[in-house]
Amino acid sequence: MKFLKFFVLSIIALLMLNSCNKDETEYSIGFIGFDKIAKIELSPNSPQLIADGVAELKFKVKCYYLIKDTVLVPMLADRVPLDKIEIKSSDGQKIKLSEAYTTKSKADSIAFTCTVGDKTSNEVKVALTEPVVNNDEEIVVPIIFHALYTEETKNNTKNLNKEFLQDIVNKTNKVFANEVNKSPSSFNSGIKFKVHKLEFVKVDAEIMSSQFDLYNYISENLIEEPEKYLNVWILNTQMWKLGDDACVPAFTFGDPSKIKGLDLEVVKSIDEIKKIKPEYVGFALTYGGIYQMKEGYGGKSFSYSIGKYYGLLPTGHYNEDNPPMENNDLDYCPDTYSYVKKEMTLQKKTFPINGDKNKIYYYDSFNIMDEISSSKTISKDQIFRIKQVMKDCPFRQMKL
Secondary structure (H helix, E strand, O other): OHHHHHHHHHHHHHHHHHHOOOOOOOOOOOOOOHHHEEEEEEEEOOOEEEOOOOOOEOEEEEEEEEEOOOEEEEOOHHHOOHHHEEEEEOOOOEEEOOOOEOOOOOOOEEEEEEEEOOEEOOOEEEEEEOOOOOOOOOEEEEEEEEEEEOHHHHHHHOOOOHHHHHHHHHHHHHHHOOOOOOOOOOOOOOEEEEEEEEEEEEOOHHHHOOHHHHHHHHHHHOOOOOOOOEEEEEEOOOOHHHOOOOOOOOEEOOOHHHOOOOOOEEOOOHHHOOOOOHHHHEEEEEHHHHHHHHHOOOOOOHHHHHHHHOOOOOOEEOOOOOOOOOOOOOOOOOOOOOEEOOOOOOEEEEOOEOOEOOOOOEEEOOEOOOOOOOOOEOOHHHHHHHHHHHHHOOOOOOOO
């Protein structure tokens, strides 16, 4: 019996010992060098580039290596050999990944590939567009800020003044003037925003605590000359009726088909609008949001709220399988990417380009209508859309 027990224990020990000896063909974790790269993916950061020799196109590269000759695994970003990557354009230029591509080419498009060692990426094409000559008269939109507070929340207004707000507005002005960076597809829109007035309004705490009562209070007391001024209300908490999604163009004097994606009612004059509601003539922000905008971190930018008010649509959507897109476009602006709103990070992943699942691009977000974005640019087609809204839609035509 003792011999049998010893024999069984010996067999178990032998099996355990063998199980610890990993077969040499199995995957083991170690340093993966660039010579192990099996696949490269190249992504441009814009579907279009203005061919003016100034607008800059940038790229992202993803590298993959193989496990057991069948499974592709993304290489960690810090392992990607940036100095070994060379990007080539169809017009003969060679650039490094850290550099930007510019051109004055008259061609309709330009193609790119990148190489690492003996591996070559997929080819990507970017449409080229002619430089925009803006001969429009400058538009300056005056803004009235209404800062609402109660006795208990008056400290929220302590650091608020016209200069503070104008600093926030000036960030948007720089975006609209294409002064923040050399965007792939943008130009100086000739649109500016100016703080006309800041008024502090003390409100009864009972009114402030009820969204219904507060909405009615704003409707009756805090809409100031909506044909002349953009009204913005600063509140303790966000009011869903006056949020970005509610405060979009609702009427047009023109053809609704010229501004797709909005539910516009055609009117001949403002007199046909029976009641002027707050969401028709402005939007609300919170004190927390305002102070974050000043510091430049967290939440949505002031530019995003302006974009929504003047008819721009978000560029991202949660439905990865069946997004509400027309011609591969969520926002009806062909020079912006439409991305999957899945991970709330600066890096975005596009929907398949033209439905081709092999054409999915990655880029670091910089457009004002991307959520979680550096918000450095508004695109050429977005500017055209805003100007159409300013031309056709009531309460979007104010200017100094």
